[in-house]
Amino acid sequence: MEAQALHIPDNEQYRELKRFIDASREVPGPLIQVLHRAQKIFGYLPLEVQHFVARELNVSLSRVFGVVTFYNFFRMDPIGDHIVNMCLGTACHVKGASEIIKALEKELGIQVGGTTADRFYTLSTARCFGACGLAPVLMLDEEVHGRLNPQKAVQILREMKARTAAAAREGVVKDKEEK
């Protein structure tokens, strides 16, 4: 039963993961490092990937699932092109992080944890980033934006969206010119 239910597509993503797993077999306790890599490859960790990791590492699926759901960093749902991570640490809280969250939820029309319909933004929260001097802060993908207020935070998201749209338009124009 189990073996049949587990149909893993043979594609480059899985092959890459397999290579990483093979290389880390000698290391004791590689599960978390393998999951880090898997999430880098797939963007998230759907059950299918967890099945694959469990089988390859010869551990139970429940063990893999347990680890995936324990740590903040691992996700089981696909995310948008850009992640907005609002810090909810004490220093950010005292400087009004919850007001910013409300403004972002309103702007994007989603709740924390959700992804916009166009898959552009995922709104998430995190514990302290260690950038407390700039509180309140959010991380847009890898970049930290600090000393925010609700207006500024919304502005940052709008600018990112506008930039992406402009870049896309330019790309279309270029494509046409090349043709």
Added chain:
Amino acid sequence: MSVFRTHVLLPVDEGTAQAGVFEVKRRLEKELQARKLQGEVKVLESGSVGIVGRGVILAVYPDRMVYFNIHEDDIPRIIDEHLLKGRVVAGLEHAPVAAMAAGTAGARVGLTREQRRIVLDKAWTVDPENINEVLATGGYKALERIFTEKSSPEAVIEEIKKSGLRGRGGAGFPTGMKWEFTRKAAGEDKYVICNADEGEPGTFKDRLILEGDPHKLIEAMTIAGYAIGASRGFVYIRGEYQLSIERLGKAIAQANEYGLLGKNILESGFSFELEIKKGAGAYVCGEETALIESLEGKRGNPRVKPPYPVTHGLWQKPTAVNNVETLANVPAIIANGAEWFRRIGTDKCPGTKVFTILGHVEYPGLVETDMGTPLREIIFGYGGGIRGGKKFKAALLGGAAGVFLSEKLLDVRMDFESLKENKAVLGSGAVLVMDEGTSIADMLFSIAKFFAHESCGQCAPCRIGTRQILNIAYRIRQGNGRAGDAETMLRLAETMFKSSLCPLGQSLIMPVRSALENFKEEFALAGGQAVKS
């Protein structure tokens, strides 16, 4: 190898990045090229200074002068005046490096006033990615001393014991004793782990060390490995600390290449391998046994203690787990001797402590100063007092698992002993300052929410207790407190303190009790009859 007559350092952190440090760097490189000075002046990115809100910071060496609030348009002036003519540019905010890096008195107020930097001595004044600079400024001297003087591992442990160094992660356990227990524990395989899962809200001290001076950590861990008889070490770093992971990774590679790490270090016959493990985001993994579980690739559920990691740690082998800041003290102690270290700080807590000053202060940021410095000096001296001329209301010490102190305790000395006498904790060294407009009930709610989210759920007192306290804190914050709420909250927290498995559940009592005791009126007000007066 070309020799540069001048080095320009650009400390990089979120603050300076936002202020445009990379634009300044590009402009600087462009202007230097235009003046054909690129062979004479070297531009480097260094670790954070720990000062926030002073814009892009630029330091010129060997002149040892720092400029603040630099804009890219200031660059031509800096080059023409300072780099070519050797004159400090008038009109730009500046200070000598010494005032900030090591400590001759600079400003009286703010983060540029005198500090004593031991663990952060090189944190932004060298290129962290260049081992030669580290070696030229005294790096790996302690390691060299151990092997040239042929000190025995026991002698190293004795020196650390004599120094009185105590763990800087929060608990304050004597480091030398921890090493001795690990050394004496039965078994061949032993490990050194550096806890760099810095997750206490409001804390970023370890990150400055990791990003600014990663070689210091490598040297310290190698010394620890030698002392306890371990041949392998792991640095468990928060996954979010991407730059720390990169810089430490590069530093490890360089140390290996120079024979300061790896096989037969400095021809001593001692070998030590160091590896980075990336965490996956769980506050509880800052607890040492949870961290060990996580290193083994499992859920970060804390273990039942005893046995302690010193006898049954990673893979059930004897393991010494030390915080980054603790380890960063080790090279200086070995190089300068325990006596030197004991002269700093207080009798029972020698040395310095790195504090992060946050919240409603004029100058948020980070300072390293003597243990036992009064809280007032940290908030009003270094932090510059309350922002916007408002009044001080409270300070939350030690992160989320910390205590709320009122004005009455502003003169408490910041060391393990004095704080304990006042029912407070030093914790990670975070000092979150709140002005008169802050609601303590709201802060307590935020902390309760944090604990409820981060409880690993393994033991019932913590899993259920955090949730119940959150419910009560929520209704008090909403102004719907009921009679007896405060007492219930306190009783729950006390039960958690007595019966939880690990410090996460055990420490919620700290913020709960201190908020209720020190800000009684507020809970009476916010919670209707929540506190019987």
